[in-house]
Amino acid sequence: MSNHHRGVEALERMMLIRAYEETLVDLHGRGRAAGTCTSVGQEAAAVGVVSALGPDDQILTNHRSAGHLLARGADPRRMLAEVTGKADGYCKGMSGSLHIAAKELGVILTSTIVGGELALATGVGLSRSMLGGDGIVTCFFGDGAACEGRFQESLNLAAVWNLPVLYVCENNQWQAFVHRKETTLADGVTAQAAALGVAAATVDGNDVEAVHAAAATAVETVRRTRRPYLLEARTYRLRGHFEPDDQSYVDPAELAHWRDRDPILLQRARLERDGLLSADEVLRMEGAVRRTMDEAVAFAEASPYPGFDQITAAVYA
Amino acid sequence: MTSMTVNDAISAALAEEMRRDPTVLMFGEGTATKRRDLLDEFGPARVRNTPLAEGILAGTAAGAAATGLRPVVDLLFAPFLCYAMDEIVNSAGKLRAISGGQFSFPMVVMAMTGAGWGVGAQHNHNLEAWFVHAPGLKVVMPSNAADFKGLLKAAIRDDNPVLFFTDIALGYAEGEVPDGELVVPLGKAAVRREGADVTLVSYAKTVNHCLDAAGRLAEQGIEAEVVDLRTLKPLDEDTILASVRKTGRLVVVHEASRLCGVGAEIAALVSEKAFRSLRAPVLRLTGPDAPAPASYPLEQAFVPQAGAIAEAAAGLVRGA
Numbered sequence: 170m171s172n173h174h175r176g177v178e179a180l181e182r183m184m185l186i187r188a189y190e191e192t193l194v195d196l197h198g199r200g201r202a203a204g205t206c207t208s209v210g211q212e213a214a215a216v217g218v219v220s221a222l223g224p225d226d227q228i229l230t231n232h233r234s235a236g237h238l239l240a241r242g243a244d245p246r247r248m249l250a251e252v253t254g255k256a257d258g259y260c261k262g263m264s265g266s267l268h269i270a271a272k273e274l275g276v277i278l279t280s281t282i283v284g285g286e287l288a289l290a291t292g293v294g295l296s297r298s299m300l301g302g303d304g305i306v307t308c309f310f311g312d313g314a315a316c317e318g319r320f321q322e323s324l325n326l327a328a329v330w331n332l333p334v335l336y337v338c339e340n341n342q343w344q345a346f347v348h349r350k351e352t353t354l355a356d357g358v359t360a361q362a363a364a365l366g367v368a369a370a371t372v373d374g375n376d377v378e379a380v381h382a383a384a385a386t387a388v389e390t391v392r393r394t395r396r397p398y399l400l401e402a403r404t405y406r407l408r409g410h411f412e413p414d415d416q417s418y419v420d421p422a423e424l425a426h427w428r429d430r431d432p433i434l435l436q437r438a439r440l441e442r443d444g445l446l447s448a449d450e451v452l453r454m455e456g457a458v459r460r461t462m463d464e465a466v467a468f469a470e471a472s473p474y475p476g477f478d479q480i481t482a483a484v485y486a
Numbered sequence: 487m488t489s490m491t492v493n494d495a496i497s498a499a500l501a502e503e504m505r506r507d508p509t510v511l512m513f514g515e516g517t518a519t520k521r522r523d524l525l526d527e528f529g530p531a532r533v534r535n536t537p538l539a540e541g542i543l544a545g546t547a548a549g550a551a552a553t554g555l556r557p558v559v560d561l562l563f564a565p566f567l568c569y570a571m572d573e574i575v576n577s578a579g580k581l582r583a584i585s586g587g588q589f590s591f592p593m594v595v596m597a598m599t600g601a602g603w604g605v606g607a608q609h610n611h612n613l614e615a616w617f618v619h620a621p622g623l624k625v626v627m628p629s630n631a632a633d634f635k636g637l638l639k640a641a642i643r644d645d646n647p648v649l650f651f652t653d654i655a656l657g658y659a660e661g662e663v664p665d666g667e668l669v670v671p672l673g674k675a676a677v678r679r680e681g682a683d684v685t686l687v688s689y690a691k692t693v694n695h696c697l698d699a700a701g702r703l704a705e706q707g708i709e710a711e712v713v714d715l716r717t718l719k720p721l722d723e724d725t726i727l728a729s730v731r732k733t734g735r736l737v738v739v740h741e742a743s744r745l746c747g748v749g750a751e752i753a754a755l756v757s758e759k760a761f762r763s764l765r766a767p768v769l770r771l772t773g774p775d776a777p778a779p780a781s782y783p784l785e786q787a788f789v790p791q792a793g794a795i796a797e798a799a800a801g802l803v804r805g806a
Contacts, residue, residue, distance in 0.1 A: 227553075229549075258586075259585075259586070260584060260585045260586035260588070261586035261587075262586075263583060263584045263585070263586050264584050264585065264586070268581075268584050268585065270581075270585045270588055270589070271588075272585075272588040272589065277552065277553070277588075277589065278548075278549060278552055278577070278581055278585075278589065279581075279585075280576070280577055280581070282572050282576050282577075284572075285545070285572060285573070285576060285577055287545075288541055288542050288544070288545025288546070288548075288549070288572070288573050288577070289545050289546075289548055289549035289552075289573075289577055290549060291542060291545065291546040291549060292545060292546040292547060292548055292549020292550035292551070292552070292553070292555075292557075293549040293550070293552070293553050294549075295546060295549070295550045295555065295557075296549070296550050296553035296554045296555050297553075299511070299531060299532075299555060300509075300553075300554050300555070318541070319541055319542060319545070322537070322539040322541060322542035323542055323545075325537060325539070325542075326536070326537060326539070326542050326546065329537065330534075479586075482583075482587065483582055483583045483585075483586060483587030484582065484583045484621050484622050485582075485622065485646050486582065486590035486591075486592075486644075486645035486646050
């Protein structure tokens with residue numbers, strides 16, 4: 170029963186992430202929010218991994234972070250307030266869409282320098298290793314970041330120092346405006362982990378239940394061995410790098426293929442096929458998600474802008 | 487007082503702070519190999535060797551600092567910091583402010599630089615001003631053994647990322663270090679010699695060149711005041727301005743190059759806030775806009791020396 174529950178919960182959480190991103194795209198289109206890097210198409214990777222983490226585990230993410238935050242239980246009202254530059258945002262308007270961190274949720278040190286999160290994750294892992302407890306660190310990055318030297322440096326140090334870091338590569342096939350086939354001959358990123366003595370696995374990143382199962386294994390392994398682990402989730406970025414982006418550079422056949430593998434459609438079809446989801450339940454979830462986002466927009470719009478003193482308020486401790 | 491070298495003062499500061507605070511740890515390329523005394527006392531978890539990978543080392547320090555540790559990371563030579571700029575500038579320097587103050591980064595990045603060992607431009611580059619320009623960072627560059635000890639202890643206790651530069655030529659310089667607890671606050675300059683005729687402002691080893699110059703100037707009847715900045719950021723504006731308001735003349739001396747250097751900031755500061763006190767133009771004596779040479783005579787010529795400082799200061803006084 171809990172499995173069934175989890176499958177429906179996962180679907181609803183993915184729907185919320187999708188609705189959040191589409192709300193942002195809409196707000197941007199109407200000139201009410203800055204552009205953003207959406208995670209549309211990658212919801213299963215975020216929900217599948219984050220749902221396998223414990224409450225004391227920490228997450229480092231990147232510029233495509235909304236899925237990780239919402240999967241962790243972030244308040245969409247405070248996220249939208251942040252993206253629209255308001256005082257009630259998680260970072261008091263200083264982050265915008267790109268660098269949202271929510272320390273209270275364990276979503277920390279978001280870096281939008283591609284690969285930046287990989288360099289910080291080892292330090293968080295070092296704290297976990299030296300200060301006790303069984304918490305682990307999860308670091309989300311993309312296949313683009315895996316082209317940075319920091320990827321190798323981070324995995325290597327985590328391996329040599331026995332750091333409890335779960336590296337999650339969301340391989341979404343795109344590195345900004347360049348397809349990964351242009352930038353690397355490697356089919357995936359796990360071969361590098363093997364060379365460095367780091368355990369690794371690859372999973373269908375659009376199947377939320379497969380991701381959850383693979384992540385549960387990975388999390389358990391890191392927690393028990395206190396050693397790093399690399400999980401590569403093969404997925405696809407269904408929207409452009411940054412809004413707005415007409416995706417004119419994307420092969421239509423490839424895009425169509427992955428649209429058919431939309432993680433939300435896949436999970437919904439599975440649940441319906443298994444008799445775990447009724448049409449009424451879908452309507453209920455769609456309504457709940459819409460209400461949540463309507464409230465978030467209203468909250469963000471009502472939130473005041475920060476005072477100008479916020480510019481310098483937190484530069485130094 | 488105990489006489490010790492700068493290197494010993496640094497070691498003493500590290501040991502005292504690691505003894506005082508179990509969250510202090512140190513790592514770097516060869517740290518555990520070279521700092522055997524620290525390794526023996528504090529163990530391999532807190533004194534670590536690392537791969538040759540400055541970027542991940544600085545990032546690891548930042549990540550650890552934000553989550554409960556107080557790392558000291560030794561990146562050896564200042565030009566190596568170029569490999570770690572993202573982690574120092576974009577992460578440690580910015581993530582506090584852009585997270586709305588959710589994190590702090592109590593970490594120290596140590597690096598050596600400066601003329602004296604003939605190591606050439608890829609191991610000797612006084613790039614401290616780069617970090618002064620980056621928000622969220624503090625920058626320390628001491629001139630003597632007591633300050634090395636006291637400022638390093640303060641840097642380790644500070645809740646911000648601190649760049650701690652060691653002038654290579656000072657490593658074996660002996661100095662008197664007060665016994666007992668010695669913490670020198672960041673952001674406070676020291677007047678090393680008082681004088682009424684001209685102010686010489688400097689930091690690191692060229693403070694000693696200024697003191698030498700002041701001795702020569704005294705023989706000519708010119709009383710130079712020597713201000714040792716100690717900390718480049720935060721900059722002790724009050725001490726600089728008080729001195730210039732007294733003397734009316736200023737020579738800023740540093741080994742780093744002139745364009746957009748610390749001297750430019752001090753000259754601008756004085757022109758903004760003490761213009762009416764000036765009796766002569768502000769002069770800067772600096773290293774040239776050139777990679778540091780390896781050849782010893784060239785390396786020495788690269789650095790402002792006492793003779794040139796005395797000559798420049800005397801010119802200011804006589805010309806006024």
